[in-house]
Amino acid sequence: MVVGLMDFLELAKKRYSVRGYKPQEVEKEKLDYVLEAFRMAPTACNLQPFKLFVIKTKGKEKALGEICGSWKWFTEAPLLLCVCALPKKAWSRADGKNYSDVDCAIAFDHLVLAATEKGLGTCWVAKFNVAKAKELLGIKNDFEPIAFTPLGYPKVEAGRKIRKPVEELVEFL
Numbered sequence: 001m002v003v004g005l006m007d008f009l010e011l012a013k014k015r016y017s018v019r020g021y022k023p024q025e026v027e028k029e030k031l032d033y034v035l036e037a038f039r040m041a042p043t044a045c046n047l048q049p050f051k052l053f054v055i056k057t058k059g060k061e062k063a064l065g066e067i068c069g070s071w072k073w074f075t076e077a078p079l080l081l082c083v084c085a086l087p088k089k090a091w092s093r094a095d096g097k098n099y100s101d102v103d104c105a106i107a108f109d110h111l112v113l114a115a116t117e118k119g120l121g122t123c124w125v126a127k128f129n130v131a132k133a134k135e136l137l138g139i140k141n142d143f144e145p146i147a148f149t150p151l152g153y154p155k156v157e158a159g160r161k162i163r164k165p166v167e168e169l170v171e172f173l
């Protein structure tokens with residue numbers, strides 16, 4: 001399927017949290033494309049304090065499922081991605097605020113939007129068991145898992161986009 005040319009707002013509106021996936025594999029070119037979008041993200045002081053784990057779910061559904069509990073769709077796509085922060089390698093502001101989470105979020109959402117452009121589905125998942133995630137993925141102590149997403153072809157349609165009105169979200173000073 002060819003996704004026609006979209007402007008950015010169309011792309012942002014097209015993305016939705018996909019909670020149901022087909023078993024269809026993700027083509028290598030599409031995976032490379034979303035990984036490149038991840039890599040091109042800006043980070044504070046360009047420190048890139050993170051690592052992305054790309055996990056093949058096939059045959060590991062049961063073990064991986066333990067990371068998030070009961071959602072079947074979590075391991076339904078052929079790939080499961082996890083972005084991990086390396087707070088020790090990230091920039092901190094003078095008041096001590098560490099920006100590794102922000103860096104992770106920007107890069108991960110680059111990936112999510114690039115996936116949408118390619119007709120792939122994703123869903124940000126932050127509700128997971130950190131200890132289980134670290135154990136099952138063999139993530140070393142300095143890394144902090146921030147978010148997961150399945151990556152694959154959606155088998156469910158988008159729901160309604162519910163957002164606060166712009167007047168509530170934006171204040172002009």
Ligand SMILES: Cc1cc2nc3c(=O)[nH]c(=O)nc-3n(C[C@H](O)[C@H](O)[C@H](O)COP(=O)(O)O)c2cc1C
Binds near residue numbers: 123124125128161
């Ligand atoms: C940081 C973050 C964490 C999220 N964690 C979860 C999660 O653990 N489980 C889940 O089903 N959806 C999760 N979501 C998806 C949100 O529920 C979803 O983005 C929101 O309801 C808006 O719907 P939409 O993505 O379809 O536009 C998360 C989204 C973000 C940005």
